[in-house]
């Protein structure tokens with residue numbers, strides 16, 4: 067008798083909790099909308115009362131040491147405010163948070179120089195200070211082991227200003243097509259596992275079954291080599307329609323990685339600048355490929371830099387055996 071009463075009560079409680087959660091979500095959504103429109107109005111007012119661009123303090127915190135302008139600051143005033151469903155509502159967990167679970171706070175710390183909750187766009191950086199010997203070994207493996215080549219733009223015959231290789235996990239034959247260039251796949255070589263074993267646990271990704279299934283490699287032989295503004299928004303990764311985690315790892319000479327919100331070009335808005343040193347890990351998470359662009363510009367750098375950009379292929383091409391399954 068007592069048992070069945072309790073059961074009834076807990077059923078009721080569950081129902082009530084569900085209702086409350088639903089209401090909470092509705093209120094949260096309304097608040098986010100209100101906040102976005104308030105911000106937009108405020109910026110409109112401040113930009114019309116002052117001729118110099120405001121150095122807004124409401125943007126995301128800067129990545130040390132370069133000061134970063136808020137990537138979401140100002141953008142709402144220019145473009146209609148974009149409000150994506152919240153991180154909580156879609157269940158997006160940041161890799162830096164997953165990594166930190168169960169770790170003492172004295173451990174390595176992920177920083178998130180881009181936290182654009184409104185657009186659900188995040189960029190994280192971890193500087194794990196790997197031993198010099200490890201860095202040298204991984205750099206040598208990639209330098210010697212990748213099939214570096216410099217693709218040409220088919221329309222102009224112009225060489226891309228970097229060397230590259232495109233690797234996919236066993237069984238995948240997807241090519242990487244961007245800007246009219248097509249790079250055929252090389253299967254992950256044995257040494258790739260060594261690099262991933264070093265980097266993936268730092269992103270909270272344990273077990274090979276969870277590893278990314280492709281990697282774009284870039285070799286910038288000196289500061290004259292670069293990659294221009296772009297988003298990794300190819301169909302393969304489905305980054306325009308859903309959360310798309312991308313993990314990048316740098317080896318060799320320090321270069322600057324820049325991020326800016328789409329539509330910010332040409333209006334004097336400074337991009338977010340993140341220096342990437344040898345051994346640094348950078349992530350782009352959520353909808354960054356939908357709302358932002360990134361680049362590694364030319365700069366006065368002497369030495370070479372190698373970059374690994376890991377992603378998950380979500381939609382295999384028809385030519386790929388995994389796409390026909």
Ligand SMILES: O=C(O)CCC(=O)C(=O)O
Pocket residue numbers: 282284293298314323360361362373375
């Ligand atoms: O070199 C980098 O850090 C960026 C590379 C990149 O954006 C890409 O491969 O899509």
Ligand SMILES: [Fe+2]
Pocket residue numbers: 296297298360
């Ligand atoms: Fe990219």
